[in-house]
Amino acid sequence: MDIPKFIQRNVSLASLTTFKIGGSAEYFVRALNLEILKQSLIWAKEKKLPFFILGGGSNILVSDKGFSGLVIKNELKKLEKRGDIIIAGSGVFLSEFLEFALVNELSGGEFLVGIPGTLGGAVFANAGLSNQFISNLVQSVYFLDYHSLKIRCYLNKDCDFSYRYSCFQEKQGVITQIELKMKNSSQDKIKALMAEYRQKRANLPSLPSAGCVFKNINLKEIPPSSLEKIKKEFGFPEEFCKKGVLPVSWLLDRMGFKGKTIGKAQVSQKHANFIVNLGGATADDVLILISLIKQKVRTKFGLQLCEEIVYLA
Ligand SMILES: Cc1cc2nc3c(=O)[nH]c(=O)nc-3n(C[C@H](O)[C@H](O)[C@H](O)COP(=O)(O)OP(=O)(O)OC[C@H]3O[C@@H](n4cnc5c(N)ncnc54)[C@H](O)[C@@H]3O)c2cc1C
Incomplete structure (x- = not known):
């Protein structure tokens, strides 16, 4: 060839x-x-x-x-600003974007601190923290289509953003550039906000991982019989009802998965929705652990977990 x-x-x-x-x-x-x-x-x-x-x-x-x-x-690394808009190549890491925003006294992205991906990956997955999403900042996304080899500009409303979802997950091609609408601020205020968010992440696992393995579940999508079983077994914090979301880490923690190990892959002792590589884990170790968790949750509560991580095979 x-x-x-x-x-x-x-x-x-x-x-x-x-x-x-x-x-x-x-x-x-x-x-x-x-x-x-x-x-x-x-x-x-x-x-x-x-x-x-x-x-x-x-x-x-x-x-x-x-x-x-x-x-x-x-590795598309362009970074520019036009007023309070940042224009960034999709290969720019979130940490590089946040540093650029800080230097230029532009606020709004602080909640992304500590997420180790690129802007392209973050837009693809609509990354975020709790109820804050990168989609709140995105003004437009440029996408190179595999079939036409043309670049099309998608306005925020065209991206179908929702929790860990964007329309780009259904398309073949590459997010090339993103325009993000920021707010003018001061370096001191931005630094203080970043420190706050960094603190929130202080207890996350430090061993190699891919972040949360499973997506949290919207309460509306849980069959009533499953919800009843969970409530009966573990109780149900009021705050989950208010937020309308079942955090999978809470469920897996209650089910005793922390520390469960297959080969060198382990459900983190610090966060039950993280699988960590103890050193020398294989993808098969991780896959077996994932399928074991899914099977147990399905059998016990009739609930189907969905992966947040993407498989490359
Ligand atoms: C310690 C740790 C903490 C994390 N914390 C969070 C968190 O708080 N919130 C959160 O949402 N996520 C979190 N994550 C997950 C992850 O960092 C994010 O999903 C991130 O946005 C992924 O970006 P990436 O560039 O690494 O994507 P990759 O992992 O490289 O790719 C992920 C998917 O995106 C696609 N993709 C990437 N770039 C492009 C592009 N330019 N065009 C088209 N498709 C593309 C890939 O093909 C793949 O399907 C965490 C991960 C770790 C390891």
């Missing part, structure tokens, strides 16, 4: 993920600019190869066998 110079072969992916798990990409490219990104997609198309867009690798589990296709590591 003729391979363009910018594409590498058999690149290990484990070190490019926060889980530190997984095999190699058969083909791999660092998309440093739009031109390389486009050329890579064209090449994958010509060769009929599947492709995967990799941001910070902080929400994915890569198969032990790796990926027989092209992994495109998004």
